[in-house]
Amino acid sequence: FQIRGSFVHAYQLLTSYFTEVRLVDPDFVFGIQTTSCKDKRFTRCVWCFGPPKKTYKLLRPVVVIHRTFLKGRYRGTLLTTIAIDPSNHIFLLVFFITDSEITESWTYFLEMFGFNFHGYDTRFIVISDRIINVVP
Numbered sequence: 001f002q003i004r005g006s007f008v009h010a011y012q013l014l015t016s017y018f019t020e021v022r023l024v025d026p027d028f029v030f031g032i033q034t035t036s037c038k039d040k041r042f043t044r045c046v047w048c049f050g051p052p053k054k055t056y057k058l059l060r061p062v063v064v065i066h067r068t069f070l071k072g073r074y075r076g077t078l079l080t081t082i083a084i085d086p087s088n089h090i091f092l093l094v095f096f097i098t099d100s101e102i103t104e105s106w107t108y109f110l111e112m113f114g115f116n117f118h119g120y121d122t123r124f125i126v127i128s129d130r131i132i133n134v135v136p
Contacts, residue, residue, distance in 0.1 A: 007073045011042050018047060025050045029116050033108070042074070044098040044105055046112045059083040059091055065128040070097070077101045079109055 018030040027050025035041040063083050070076045079096040094113050098105040 011074065014042075014045060021049075029112075031112060042099060044096065044108060046094065046096045046109060048094045048112075048116050049092075055085070055091075056083075056093070059085055062125045062127060063093070065126060067101070067129065074099070077105075081113060 014032055018028070018032070022028045022030075028047070029050075030045070030047040032045045033043045035043060060083060063081055065079060065081050067077050067079050070078055076097055076099045079094075079098070080092060081094040081096075083091045083093060085091045094109075094116065096109045096112070098109070
């Protein structure tokens with residue numbers, strides 16, 4: 001995002017960018033949440049491209065959730081969900097950016113992941129660098 005312009009401008013363009021991606025990929029899923037205040041402060045964002053959803057049943061039954069911390073003016077956490085395809089390549093499934101790594105954010109992320117892959121083979125093992133206690 002920070003190649004040209006500001007972080008403020010980049011976050012303002014997220015909805016427009018995702019809408020454009022959906023024109024090319026009708027199965028593209030995204031969700032952006034902001035505060036309910038007048039300032040509409042960014043809180044979290046999730047997205048998933050269509051082709052991974054269609055080939056999910058071909059992936060190995062191990063899903064890895066990795067987190068990294070964002071630097072710059074707007075700090076936060078980027079979570080990525082990956083799996084391995086039949087050719088042993090890394091397959092990106094879901095991306096998630098949140099302003100704070102709290103139980104509510106993890107719950108939203110896991111619900112979106114489950115919702116978008118509902119109906120596919122759901123027998124998988126989740127590996128994460130964090131203990132996830134939000135799933136019943």
